[in-house]
Amino acid sequence: MHRLRILRAVAAHGSFNRAAAALRLTPSAVSQHIATLERSLGHAVAERSTRGVTLTAAGRLLVEAADTITAEIDLVRTRIDRLAAGRPRLTVATFTSGGRHLLPRALAAFVAARPEVELTVVEAEPEDALPMVRGGAADLALAYHFDGPLPSGGAGRAGPDWLPLLEDPLYAVLPPGHRLAGRQVLEPAELAADRWVLGCLKTEAFLRRYADRAGFELRTAASTTDYFFAQTLVGAGVGVALVPHIALSAAAGSAVVSLAAPRPARHIGVATAPGTPAGSPAATLAAVLRQTAATA
Numbered sequence: 001m002h003r004l005r006i007l008r009a010v011a012a013h014g015s016f017n018r019a020a021a022a023l024r025l026t027p028s029a030v031s032q033h034i035a036t037l038e039r040s041l042g043h044a045v046a047e048r049s050t051r052g053v054t055l056t057a058a059g060r061l062l063v064e065a066a067d068t069i070t071a072e073i074d075l076v077r078t079r080i081d082r083l084a085a086g087r088p089r090l091t092v093a094t095f096t097s098g099g100r101h102l103l104p105r106a107l108a109a110f111v112a113a114r115p116e117v118e119l120t121v122v123e124a125e126p127e128d129a130l131p132m133v134r135g136g137a138a139d140l141a142l143a144y145h146f147d148g149p150l151p152s153g154g155a156g157r158a159g160p161d162w163l164p165l166l167e168d169p170l171y172a173v174l175p176p177g178h179r180l181a182g183r184q185v186l187e188p189a190e191l192a193a194d195r196w197v198l199g200c201l202k203t204e205a206f207l208r209r210y211a212d213r214a215g216f217e218l219r220t221a222a223s224t225t226d227y228f229f230a231q232t233l234v235g236a237g238v239g240v241a242l243v244p245h246i247a248l249s250a251a252a253g254s255a256v257v258s259l260a261a262p263r264p265a266r267h268i269g270v271a272t273a274p275g276t277p278a279g280s281p282a283a284t285l286a287a288v289l290r291q292t293a294a295t296a
Helices: 001-013 016-023 026-042 059-084 096-101 103-113 125-135 201-214 226-234 281-294
Strands: 046-049 050-056 089-094 116-123 142-144 160-175 197-200 219-223 242-244 256-257 265-272
Touching: 001 016, 001 026, 001 050, 001 059, 016 026, 026 226, 050 059, 089 096, 089 281, 096 103, 096 116, 096 142, 103 116, 103 256, 103 281, 125 142, 142 160, 142 281, 160 226, 160 281, 197 201, 197 226, 197 242, 197 265, 201 242, 219 226, 226 242, 265 281
Parallel strands: 089 116, 089 142, 197 219
Antiparallel strands: 046 050, 142 265, 160 242, 160 256, 160 265
């Protein structure tokens, strides 16, 4: 494990010297550990050049395995630490709009059913929340992804278990009096002449891909990390926006119009650690969230 940790540092820093500094070792110690690892494996794992150190195919496989092993050990350590605690604990990571829409009702039912559980809720976007579950820093994550795969640390090899909850379609949000405010459905390309208010980096990425395909330039009026703030800016006439259904705010005073099929959507789900026991607090809350999403 110690040598795998050193190899991970070499991969991250691209240099024996920088890896040594990060690990508080000497460069010669790092070099010796890598040489020992290569002898035991029978294959080279790193190649030096004037540009630094790069991993061989064998080295990359080892780092992938090291990531998995480290995450498993971190998870087990967390579980062992909790064996000594007299009261069961549950740490939940959630993204903001999901926390506002789904979590309150689910937690009310969960607390009523499991009052003995010490509950902690942490706000985190999926790219942070899923690795938290993988490493044991959180027991459950309410997360989402768009049409691509889950963020790093997501479901799949060495990742958490993923329970889909609901599809959260995006809507066009337009200022009052906008020329298309009376439409039932529109294409995002019809807003090519407008300036955009961005409420999320992931929505921005989707919009830029769409604009490239549709052949227009995305003009940005404002960029935020909060859909609710973005809608207030739209209501003030700053620009137009794409907002997920569960983040729509009636108080913003804007016009909301459906997008033409196939509508882009966020896929919302729950991530739990592999092997989470049935009846555990995490498994109980996951079941409650599924019931809550079914009536959302």
